[in-house]
Amino acid sequence: MMVESASETIRTTPSNQNGVSSLSSQSDGGGGREGGSNGDTNGEISPVDLLHLQQQQALQAARQFLLQQASGLNSPGSNEVKQNPVQVPVSMAMMSPQMITPQQMQQILSPPQLQALLQQQQALMLQQVQTPRFLGSKQLAFQQQLIQMQQLQQQHILNLQRQGLVPLQPTAAMQSLQQAMCPSDLQQLWKEVSGVPTAEDALKQAEGLDLSTNSSNSTSAFPKAASAHIPLHSLPNGQSHTPKRDSHEELSSSHPLYGHGECKWPGCEALCEDMGQFIKHLNNEHALDDRSTAQCRVQMQVVQQLEIQLAKESERLQAMMTHLHMRPSEPKPFNQPLNLASSGSLLKRDSEAYPEGLPHPPTSAATPITPLRQGPSVISSSSLHTHSHSHTHPVGPIRRRNSDKYCTPIASELAQNCEFYKNADVRPPFTYASLIRHAILESPDRQLTLNEIYNWFTRKFAYFRRNTATWKNAVRHNLSLHKCFVRVENVKGAVWTVDEVEYQKRRPPKMTGSPTLVKNMISGLGFGSLNASYQAALAESSLSLLNSPPLVTPPSAASLNMLHVGHDDVSSTVEQVNSNGSCSPTLSPQQYSHPVHVKEEPTEVEEDSRPVSLLAGVTHSLPLPSDERDLEEDLPTEELE
DNA sequence: AGTCCACTAAACACTC
DNA sequence: TGAGTGTTTAGTGGAC
Numbered sequence: 001m002m003v004e005s006a007s008e009t010i011r012t013t014p015s016n017q018n019g020v021s022s023l024s025s026q027s028d029g030g031g032g033r034e035g036g037s038n039g040d041t042n043g044e045i046s047p048v049d050l051l052h053l054q055q056q057q058a059l060q061a062a063r064q065f066l067l068q069q070a071s072g073l074n075s076p077g078s079n080e081v082k083q084n085p086v087q088v089p090v091s092m093a094m095m096s097p098q099m100i101t102p103q104q105m106q107q108i109l110s111p112p113q114l115q116a117l118l119q120q121q122q123a124l125m126l127q128q129v130q131t132p133r134f135l136g137s138k139q140l141a142f143q144q145q146l147i148q149m150q151q152l153q154q155q156h157i158l159n160l161q162r163q164g165l166v167p168l169q170p171t172a173a174m175q176s177l178q179q180a181m182c183p184s185d186l187q188q189l190w191k192e193v194s195g196v197p198t199a200e201d202a203l204k205q206a207e208g209l210d211l212s213t214n215s216s217n218s219t220s221a222f223p224k225a226a227s228a229h230i231p232l233h234s235l236p237n238g239q240s241h242t243p244k245r246d247s248h249e250e251l252s253s254s255h256p257l258y259g260h261g262e263c264k265w266p267g268c269e270a271l272c273e274d275m276g277q278f279i280k281h282l283n284n285e286h287a288l289d290d291r292s293t294a295q296c297r298v299q300m301q302v303v304q305q306l307e308i309q310l311a312k313e314s315e316r317l318q319a320m321m322t323h324l325h326m327r328p329s330e331p332k333p334f335n336q337p338l339n340l341a342s343s344g345s346l347l348k349r350d351s352e353a354y355p356e357g358l359p360h361p362p363t364s365a366a367t368p369i370t371p372l373r374q375g376p377s378v379i380s381s382s383s384l385h386t387h388s389h390s391h392t393h394p395v396g397p398i399r400r401r402n403s404d405k406y407c408t409p410i411a412s413e414l415a416q417n418c419e420f421y422k423n424a425d426v427r428p429p430f431t432y433a434s435l436i437r438h439a440i441l442e443s444p445d446r447q448l449t450l451n452e453i454y455n456w457f458t459r460k461f462a463y464f465r466r467n468t469a470t471w472k473n474a475v476r477h478n479l480s481l482h483k484c485f486v487r488v489e490n491v492k493g494a495v496w497t498v499d500e501v502e503y504q505k506r507r508p509p510k511m512t513g514s515p516t517l518v519k520n521m522i523s524g525l526g527f528g529s530l531n532a533s534y535q536a537a538l539a540e541s542s543l544s545l546l547n548s549p550p551l552v553t554p555p556s557a558a559s560l561n562m563l564h565v566g567h568d569d570v571s572s573t574v575e576q577v578n579s580n581g582s583c584s585p586t587l588s589p590q591q592y593s594h595p596v597h598v599k600e601e602p603t604e605v606e607e608d609s610r611p612v613s614l615l616a617g618v619t620h621s622l623p624l625p626s627d628e629r630d631l632e633e634d635l636p637t638e639e640l641e
Numbered sequence: 642a643g644t645c646c647a648c649t650a651a652a653c654a655c656t657c
Numbered sequence: 658t659g660a661g662t663g664t665t666t667a668g669t670g671g672a673c
Contacts, residue, residue: 431647450662474648480664487663494662 257282266295288423410434414460425462432471432478433503436485440498447488447495450476 257263258278263270265286272278286292410430414421421428428435439456440448448456453475457464464471479485479496484503488495 433647470649473650476663477649477665478647 255279255282257286266299293424410438414438418460421461421463422459423462425466427463428461432474433482433484436475436478436496437498437503440485440496445495447490447497449490449493449495450479453479453496 255275255278257265258272258275261271261273262268263272263278263281263285265282268285270281270285272281413430414428420426430438435457436453439453439460440446442456443452454468454472457471457475458468479487482502484499484501486497486499486502488497
């Protein structure tokens with residue numbers, strides 16, 4: 001409700017994916033977000049005034065947000081909340097992740113304001129969750145947080161600068177943002193907010209964060225073992241986003257949360273003489289509890305937003321590169337597949353799912369917030385993979401078909417967010433079938449007993465440590481229902497295996513085009529018009545084949561490479577992308593490039609026309625895995641012909 | 642609106 | 658007998 005109303009009044013143009021450089025868009029958006037408080041004065045004011053206006057807007061937005069945080073959420077009668085279009089319940093999104101996604105936030109807010117709100121939110125959340133213990137050091141913690149946030153922001157800007165996405169001279173928008181978020185202003189904001197006599201409510205709200213799905217409002221399912229030793233805010237992609245003050249810090253400390261003798265947990269900065277003391281402190285003060293998970297979530301939101309923005313900027317860069325270096329009539333096989341793989345479906349998702357910039361309500365109430373990232377990674381891994389935590393995965397409000405339709409490779413996702421799913425009581429955005437299949441293929445023998453599947457589920461996902469009756473029943477149901485799961489009698493009983501042929505048949509692409517058309521599209525001639533669902537399905541299915549040596553069907557590695565490489569984080573999925581190299585000795589690229597789904601009508605496929613350059617262009621960007629699996633010896637050759 | 646797909650729940654049979 | 662396993666059906670809801 002609130003989101004919708006906000007979205008009706010807060011609209012950034014969907015085409016405006018310029019996160020940092022568009023002053024006018026910022027102003028436009030800001031004007032709208034302010035509910036007309038600033039009026040439409042863009043055309044008359046000077047750039048300096050405009051800059052000032054931006055600052056004011058950002059400040060007001062942040063202020064309103066903070067006010068809402070402090071009082072609105074617990075004051076149902078508050079008219080402000082309902083009337084002010086800027087009242088985007090960002091924090092509500094955190095507490096009830098189903099309500100608003102980062103994409104929605106991004107659609108609603110211009111990037112600078114988004115960042116402003118985000119940073120404010122982070123500060124506030126930290127403050128909220130720390131209130132009972134650190135009441136006396138509010139200001140100190142807040143200052144610390146400000147510093148960290150600014151560092152984070154600057155780091156992000158530097159990244160963009162490195163990519164040439166933003167000029168070295170900060171744009172007006174950036175200046176505005178930075179100035180708008182200067183510590184004094186924020187402190188002032190904080191003073192305003194902290195005076196609101198609802199601190200307890202805020203605390204309660206923070207402590208009562210629903211960190212699980214809405215079907216579970218408890219975090220009890222979090223594994224105790226992971227409580228203290230896993231830095232929850234180290235992100236699923238493995239990247240620590242704790243701002244580092246200098247490059248030496250990382251070297252001097254063996255823990256990303258420890259440096260300069262201080263705990264780097266957001267807002268903590270407790271002094272620890274040595275690592276041992278720090279570990280002790282970490283275990284004691286930052287154990288797995290509501291406060292820590294809330295902080296973790298905040299940090300995740302921060303990173304998500306940055307990644308989303310980076311993804312958009314990357315997308316812009318891709319467009320620029322395409323424009324400058326590539327002729328539309330001469331698609332470059334190396335880059336084009338990237339668009340196909342990720343931006344194809346994802347952009348479609350972006351543009352179609354949110355055509356009006358309206359928030360896209362999650363479709364599954366049971367869907368948790370996930371560390372999935374939204375936004376296409378259209379930059380090749382070779383050019384951007386150093387920043388490539390941007391990328392690929394749509395934030396997963398759509399549980400059921402996320403992995404199927406939106407090109408979210410389960411292997412990649414799991415590889416990146418393994419720790420997250422292990423510890424967070426969130427439902428993985430994959431179907432049972434996908435998970436089961438992944439579990440089976442992940443096993444050494446590519447076969448698991450039912451109980452082992454159960455164990456895999458519980459081992460990999462905190463979510464499945466509860467409601468066992470439900471999901472176990474679902475697992476059994478899926479195993480029986482889908483032909484792709486084959487029960488094999490073994491010496492030790494029945495084991496389940498995966499029939500890849502059936503698995504691929506299970507989700508045939510909806511596109512009804514001829515195999516020739518498919519082939520042409522895959523060869524890079526029709527990427528632009530390639531049906532997104534088909535792209536996603538093809539990419540996903542291909543990826544899954546690539547990820548795991550098939551029991552039955554050899555993957556079409558070429559197609560899947562090109563489909564996958566663009567949106568996959570090479571660094572994090574290298575372990576999964578392992579059959580690429582291992583299969584190559586016996587199969588030619590042409591064989592590999594056999595599109596999986598064309599199997600339905602194999603006679604029309606002309607494999608010779610498949611561009612080898614596609615494979616060549618992709619393979620070099622796929623690092624060989626360190627733990628290559630053995631090639632399955634019983635590769636069915638019929639699938640290759 | 643119809644269809645497909647995924648999920649959930651449940652009943653039932655079989656084995657150990 | 659009960660637990661675990663496997664199969665099947667029905668209902669529901671989202672996506673297309």
